[in-house]
Amino acid sequence: MAKQKRLLISLMLIVAVIMAGCSSNNNNGAGNATETSQATSKAEPTVKAAGGSDEAFTIRLGGWFIDDRTFMQEFKANVEKKYKEKYPNATIQWDILLGATYFDRLKAELASNTAPDVFFHQNTVNQYAEVDYLVDLSDQPWVSQLSPGTRPATTVNGKIFGGTLGLSGAGVWYNKQIFNDLGLAAPATYAEFLALCEQIKAAGKTPIVLGFKDTWTVGLFMSNFFSSVLNGIDPTFNKQLYDGEKSLEGEEIQALLNKVQNLTEKGYFNKTALSIDWPQSSDEFTSGNAAMIVQGAWLPGAAEENFTKKGHSRFDIGYFEFPDDNGFYSINLSPSETLSLNAKSKLQQQGKDLIAIIMNEDILGPYSVGNGSLPPLEGMNVTYSNTAMNEFLAAVNKGKTMYGFEAFISSSAETSLIETMTKIVSGAKYSPADLKDAQTKHEKDKATRVLPPE
Amino acid sequence: MERKWIGTAALFVLPALLLFITFTYYPFIRSLYYSFTTWDSIRKPVFIGLDNYAFLFEDRKMIAAAMNTFKMALFGLLIQNPLAIWIAVLLNRKFVTGYFLRAAVFFPVIISLVVLSVVWSQILSYEGTLNLVLNQLGLSGWVRDWLGETNTVFITIILLTQWQGLGYCVIFYLAGLQSIPADLYEASRIDGAGAIQRFLKITVPLLMPTITIVTFLIIVGGLKLFDIPYILTSGGPGTASYTLALAIYNAAFRENNAGYSIAAGVVLMLIIMVITFIQLQITRRREVEM
Numbered sequence: 001m002a003k004q005k006r007l008l009i010s011l012m013l014i015v016a017v018i019m020a021g022c023s024s025n026n027n028n029g030a031g032n033a034t035e036t037s038q039a040t041s042k043a044e045p046t047v048k049a050a051g052g053s054d055e056a057f058t059i060r061l062g063g064w065f066i067d068d069r070t071f072m073q074e075f076k077a078n079v080e081k082k083y084k085e086k087y088p089n090a091t092i093q094w095d096i097l098l099g100a101t102y103f104d105r106l107k108a109e110l111a112s113n114t115a116p117d118v119f120f121h122q123n124t125v126n127q128y129a130e131v132d133y134l135v136d137l138s139d140q141p142w143v144s145q146l147s148p149g150t151r152p153a154t155t156v157n158g159k160i161f162g163g164t165l166g167l168s169g170a171g172v173w174y175n176k177q178i179f180n181d182l183g184l185a186a187p188a189t190y191a192e193f194l195a196l197c198e199q200i201k202a203a204g205k206t207p208i209v210l211g212f213k214d215t216w217t218v219g220l221f222m223s224n225f226f227s228s229v230l231n232g233i234d235p236t237f238n239k240q241l242y243d244g245e246k247s248l249e250g251e252e253i254q255a256l257l258n259k260v261q262n263l264t265e266k267g268y269f270n271k272t273a274l275s276i277d278w279p280q281s282s283d284e285f286t287s288g289n290a291a292m293i294v295q296g297a298w299l300p301g302a303a304e305e306n307f308t309k310k311g312h313s314r315f316d317i318g319y320f321e322f323p324d325d326n327g328f329y330s331i332n333l334s335p336s337e338t339l340s341l342n343a344k345s346k347l348q349q350q351g352k353d354l355i356a357i358i359m360n361e362d363i364l365g366p367y368s369v370g371n372g373s374l375p376p377l378e379g380m381n382v383t384y385s386n387t388a389m390n391e392f393l394a395a396v397n398k399g400k401t402m403y404g405f406e407a408f409i410s411s412s413a414e415t416s417l418i419e420t421m422t423k424i425v426s427g428a429k430y431s432p433a434d435l436k437d438a439q440t441k442h443e444k445d446k447a448t449r450v451l452p453p454e
Numbered sequence: 455m456e457r458k459w460i461g462t463a464a465l466f467v468l469p470a471l472l473l474f475i476t477f478t479y480y481p482f483i484r485s486l487y488y489s490f491t492t493w494d495s496i497r498k499p500v501f502i503g504l505d506n507y508a509f510l511f512e513d514r515k516m517i518a519a520a521m522n523t524f525k526m527a528l529f530g531l532l533i534q535n536p537l538a539i540w541i542a543v544l545l546n547r548k549f550v551t552g553y554f555l556r557a558a559v560f561f562p563v564i565i566s567l568v569v570l571s572v573v574w575s576q577i578l579s580y581e582g583t584l585n586l587v588l589n590q591l592g593l594s595g596w597v598r599d600w601l602g603e604t605n606t607v608f609i610t611i612i613l614l615t616q617w618q619g620l621g622y623c624v625i626f627y628l629a630g631l632q633s634i635p636a637d638l639y640e641a642s643r644i645d646g647a648g649a650i651q652r653f654l655k656i657t658v659p660l661l662m663p664t665i666t667i668v669t670f671l672i673i674v675g676g677l678k679l680f681d682i683p684y685i686l687t688s689g690g691p692g693t694a695s696y697t698l699a700l701a702i703y704n705a706a707f708r709e710n711n712a713g714y715s716i717a718a719g720v721v722l723m724l725i726i727m728v729i730t731f732i733q734l735q736i737t738r739r740r741e742v743e744m
Contacts, residue, residue, distance in 0.1 A: 006465070007462075007465070011465075086482065100707075104707050111495075124496070127497055130497055131497055206563070213688075215688050215690075271580040271581075271599060272579055272581060272599065274599060274601070274687075274690065369690070411710055412705070412709040412711060419689070419692050422691040422692055423690075423693075423694070426601075426602055426603050426604050426691035426692070427603060428604045428691070428692065434692075445492075445711060448494055448710060450563060
């Protein structure tokens with residue numbers, strides 16, 4: 001009797017453990033301050049997909065950038081409204097995880113077959129297509145409208161695996177009020193840029209505000225600062241860097257780092273450069289404490305939010321890209337968020353329809369205006385309400401647009417250079433060993449880098 | 455009979471064993487394989503033999519991270535550990551504000567790391583409270599971005615980490631001190647032993663089991679340090695506040711080099727095993743039982 005009791009208890013324990021281990025545990029919302037998922041998520045749709053517009057189902061859409069900015073909320077509302085017109089009883093579950101952690105979670109979800117039905121991602125089309133995570137969308141109606149600039153980013157072996165929400169650029173945004181008060185104009189050469197930094201500093205303002213606590217801003221600054229000079233030397237410099245004909249230890253990169261060192265030594269950056277993040281640097285700019293900020297084309301929209309919600313005095317914002325010594329500049333334009341369909345989703349048609357709705361002028365138009373991105377569809381005319389964006393467009397149309405040099409080196413080499421940049425901005429001098437480290441890592445890991453299309 | 459008992463015992467252990475195998479041993483064995491590959495955690499891994507392990511000794515960032523990590527563990531061993539014993543001895547006495555002070559010492563341990571990092575990053579920033587106080591005291595020459603300069607960032611992080619973990623060690627020592635019979639101290643006073651003699655001849659030997667545990671926790675905690683540098687500085691500026699755990703994390707999630715990251719993790723595991731083995735051998739030999 002005692003033996004049977006013990007056996008029964010043991011069996012119950014084993015069953016309980018197995019049941020616990022097999023339960024669905026895909027809750028994204030609990031305890032995460034940055035997460036805005038609107039419902040507890042399940043890997044499976046609420047209703048088995050069987051086609052038909054009246055069916056009730058929940059479709060999951062994953063992303064990392066859809067925050068509480070006004071145009072983002074409007075984007076969500078517009079998408080939901082359009083989708084309801086096609087599927088009145090459908091619900092879109094927005095699986096949003098703000099920040100870089102989203103990409104790590106997406107990788108794990110794709111590997112474990114729990115990823116959203118439709119998801120945004122960035123710079124991973126080749127890898128995901130290679131392991132069959134993505135659906136070939138070449139036959140979709142919006143594909144023929146994709147602009148030549150965005151198409152290559154989502155094309156693998158001639159097939160289209162997603163759409164992009166636009167082309168993003170970056171550069172130097174400046175406070176026109178400060179410039180006008182000091183009699184300054186956007187610089188045409190690097191020497192003019194240095195001269196205006198000195199005048200701004202003498203006037204008691206911070207010439208350039210950095211928010212390097214967010215390491216992505218370091219990469220963005222580096223990419224923009226390096227771009228004009230390297231592309232001005234040779235339009236194929238970046239490719240030569242990848243192939244090993246040019247080196248990260250070379251005089252070109254050293255000269256650029258010396259320039260950054262010079263800017264630091266002259267006190268042209270804010271003293272808090274390494275302890276404030278992007279939103280705080282944005283506040284420094286819009287509060288009028290700093291004259292310039294290096295950021296993406298979303299800056300005018302973010303500034304508008306600060307003017308409206310934080311009560312900062314409004315001023316006009318101007319744009320220029322870092323010029324080289326000879327007055328040449330190039331702007332890094334790259335496809336922004338890519339939208340793809342999960343190959344394992346049970347809502348294939350519904351997912352395709354959701355992507356088609358998003359890849360439409362009605363949705364992309366307001367999004368492009370708010371985000372400051374160039375629209376991805378040919379023939380789309382977007383009128384930016386912010387004059388700064390028009391200056392950005394004019395610069396894009398007038399200058400050269402290219403991929404940044406970081407698209408041609410391994411991630412580990414880029415990280416090494418970013419660390420060297422933060423070291424320089426902290427006031428320390430960089431050493432040749434720092435660049436040797438970056439070059440060694442590039443040679444070791446360059447096979448992991450998927451080159452951008454030519 | 456014994457065989458039946460063993461069988462029953464095995465059945466009870468089986469659920470936990472299954473869990474361990476599924477979530478600990480199997481992933482560990484699998485990870486060992488990946489450490490010999492180049493793998494971005496998306497595509498198929500490519501076998502490269504010992505290349506990842508060899509590169510660990512060439513990678514300046516890993517070497518810098520290792521130096522910082524050892525400094526952290528050493529500081530904990532040489533400063534935090536004796537300090538915790540001293541504070542515990544002081545708190546072990548009876549006085550009016552004793553309980554309040556015990557709570558105050560333990561309070562940093564229970565603060566959320568997110569809250570701690572937000573508060574301290576404000577205090578230590580260039581325009582933060584610390585620099586404000588220094589200016590008011592006429593020490594403007596000492597004003598700096600404490601977390602933004604290569605020569606101050608890591609010592610600042612060490613001090614923060616020690617402050618945050620000190621109460622944890624004190625509580626352990628306090629519990630150990632309270633298990634030492636008071637009559638031993640009485641007897642030694644009667645025999646004319648001074649405070650230092652009582653501490654060295656009674657307190658330390660009988661506290662040795664606790665010292666073993668706390669030293670182990672300090673060393674392991676120091677070698678595994680990740681959260682505070684990750685939240686406050688991301689290892690910067692440069693690699694000035696890098697630790698091994700942070701370097702491993704960045705290799706996997708920022709550089710998409712999961713194979714290399716796992717190799718570094720295996721090496722860190724071996725380092726921790728060797729150091730803690732040596733430490734346990736040294737401290738256990740000195741343990742005294744009543």
